[in-house]
Amino acid sequence: xxxxxxxxxxxxxxxxxxxxxxxxxxxxxxxxxxxxxxxxxxxxxxxxxxxxxxxxxxxxxxxxxxxxxxxxxxxxxxxxxxxxxxxxxxxxxxxxxxxxxxxxxxxxxxxxxxxxxxxxxxxxxxxxxxxxxxxxxxxxxxxxxxxxxxxxxxxxxxxxxx
Numbered sequence: 001x002x003x004x005x006x007x008x009x010x011x012x013x014x015x016x017x018x019x020x021x022x023x024x025x026x027x028x029x030x031x032x033x034x035x036x037x038x039x040x041x042x043x044x045x046x047x048x049x050x051x052x053x054x055x056x057x058x059x060x061x062x063x064x065x066x067x068x069x070x071x072x073x074x075x076x077x078x079x080x081x082x083x084x085x086x087x088x089x090x091x092x093x094x095x096x097x098x099x100x101x102x103x104x105x106x107x108x109x110x111x112x113x114x115x116x117x118x119x120x121x122x123x124x125x126x127x128x129x130x131x132x133x134x135x136x137x138x139x140x141x142x143x144x145x146x147x148x149x150x151x152x153x154x155x156x157x158x159x160x161x162x
Contacts, residue, residue, distance in 0.1 A: 049152030
């Protein structure tokens with residue numbers, strides 16, 4: 001079941017998306033949903049290196065410049081982040097606006113997302129008992145962790161540029 005938290009991300013979610021603990025979140029991704037040209041949901045996955053909370057009501061997002069996700073955001077601006085990880089589940093809905101290009105990342109584009117609504121998904125003890133979320137989407141980069149961390153650090157800095 002979901003409860004409406006308003007138009008600001010809670011502190012626990014902002015801390016997970018602040019870019020400070022990239023090693024601790026390496027190998028985890030979250031689903032984002034945009035609307036395609038036919039109005040259908042279009043899912044995509046973004047890692048912690050592609051998402052950055054810049055305040056309680058704003059995210060910065062990087063995605064491939066020519067991806068369906070980027071094209072959908074340019075066309076409609078509708079954005080939903082399905083943030084599911086151990087012990088927490090949030091759905092962040094907002095409006096995306098494309099920002100100027102990042103010179104060091106020519107294949108990527110970036111968006112500012114103005115948060116409009118945050119839903120927290122939680123279990124009701126009387127219905128679901130002791131059910132709880134143990135984890136979300138995970139992936140591996142093999143022996144390339146340090147390279148990925150360095151790339152993510154550079155990208156997150158670029159997301160902050162005006």
